Amino acid sequence: MSVLIFVDQTENHIKKSSFEVLTYGVKLAAQIGTTAEALVLGTVNDDLAALGKYGVTKVHQVANETLNHVDTQLYAKVIAEAATATAATVIVMSHNQTGKAIAARVSARLKAGLVTAAIALPDTSTSFTVKRAVFSGKAFANVSIATAIKVISLNPNSFHVSIGEGTAAVLALNVAVDTSKIIVKAVHKVSGEVPLTEADIVVSAGRGLKGPENWGMIEELAHELHAAKACSRPVADSDWRPHHEHVGQTGVQIAPNLYIAIGISGAIQHLAGVNRSKVIVVINKDPEAPFFKAADYGIVGDAFEVVPQLTAEIKKMHNS
Numbered sequence: 001m002s003v004l005i006f007v008d009q010t011e012n013h014i015k016k017s018s019f020e021v022l023t024y025g026v027k028l029a030a031q032i033g034t035t036a037e038a039l040v041l042g043t044v045n046d047d048l049a050a051l052g053k054y055g056v057t058k059v060h061q062v063a064n065e066t067l068n069h070v071d072t073q074l075y076a077k078v079i080a081e082a083a084t085a086t087a088a089t090v091i092v093m094s095h096n097q098t099g100k101a102i103a104a105r106v107s108a109r110l111k112a113g114l115v116t117a118a119i120a121l122p123d124t125s126t127s128f129t130v131k132r133a134v135f136s137g138k139a140f141a142n143v144s145i146a147t148a149i150k151v152i153s154l155n156p157n158s159f160h161v162s163i164g165e166g167t168a169a170v171l172a173l174n175v176a177v178d179t180s181k182i183i184v185k186a187v188h189k190v191s192g193e194v195p196l197t198e199a200d201i202v203v204s205a206g207r208g209l210k211g212p213e214n215w216g217m218i219e220e221l222a223h224e225l226h227a228a229k230a231c232s233r234p235v236a237d238s239d240w241r242p243h244h245e246h247v248g249q250t251g252v253q254i255a256p257n258l259y260i261a262i263g264i265s266g267a268i269q270h271l272a273g274v275n276r277s278k279v280i281v282v283i284n285k286d287p288e289a290p291f292f293k294a295a296d297y298g299i300v301g302d303a304f305e306v307v308p309q310l311t312a313e314i315k316k317m318h319n320s
């Protein structure tokens, strides 16, 4: 009996969302009186023993290069087999792009109850009840899992990461990795950009910018902050910006530490994709813009005046 924490990687490095899941899994294991162990798929260049700092005692690795690329069916099969091999009773992963695609598959393979988008540790006093976000974070549901094996995916930015001391034992896990039905022939990446779903800081702009020719100041601010760029849906629909930058209910859903929204009204469909950001800064010339209600900090002003001044101040800070 143990809690198995799936530690997600990209380009041979552990994803930051995994650190939060590690903390969650370790606290959950302590709560139910068992051990927490991590599972890493593929080859990883980071020091896996250092994951002990998050409280796991063992890191199981299936170091097969086929697993360096996410193939949801193969991942689900390997994770389910790893869970069985390690006698895990709870499997925890992030509710990120990968987790969204594999959590249900893992639960089906293990005949396990599943709670996705969890936002808190389960209440295990009388049952195993997990709080999750529903309706794009507008409401909460408490879901009880009655099966012996349980799968939980954790909403990013729901849990504070705790780091301590410790070293984990890194163990090779012998799980058969079938030849995938999917063959990765090439990987095309948007070069030189911070990936939106992994970014700590996101600079986003909307129709208030009037046209694509005005995005230079957004790019400059994003560059200074080492931030990813995003936009509202009408901006992508009008081809001012590429569709992979569109955030919201029908676009990419993100949870950065800092989201800067410039010339975006704050429609509910936009907020649905960004309201899990830790800190929201809104720049809008209309003091009545709905986005200010969701903001931690607001600047009422013309973006064409505010943004260049903000960038200049940040540049000064970097140079001092």
Ligand SMILES: Cc1cc2nc3c(=O)[nH]c(=O)nc-3n(C[C@H](O)[C@H](O)[C@H](O)COP(=O)(O)OP(=O)(O)OC[C@H]3O[C@@H](n4cnc5c(N)ncnc54)[C@H](O)[C@@H]3O)c2cc1C
Pocket: 205, 206, 207, 208, 209, 231, 232, 233, 234, 235, 246, 247, 248, 249, 250, 251, 262, 263, 264, 265, 266, 267, 268, 269, 270, 273, 283, 284, 285, 286, 289, 301, 302, 303, 304
């Ligand atoms: C089913 C459905 C799904 C949708 N999904 C999404 C989604 O995923 N993502 C999304 O974004 N939208 C989505 N929408 C659209 C959404 O309802 C809004 O229409 C959209 O978010 C508005 O985009 P905007 O804020 O950029 O533009 P506007 O609503 O036009 O707002 C522009 C804002 O810029 C401000 N402004 C203007 N000039 C300046 C200036 N010089 N300086 C500073 N501020 C200025 C204005 O005060 C205004 O608040 C969806 C709609 C539907 C019906």
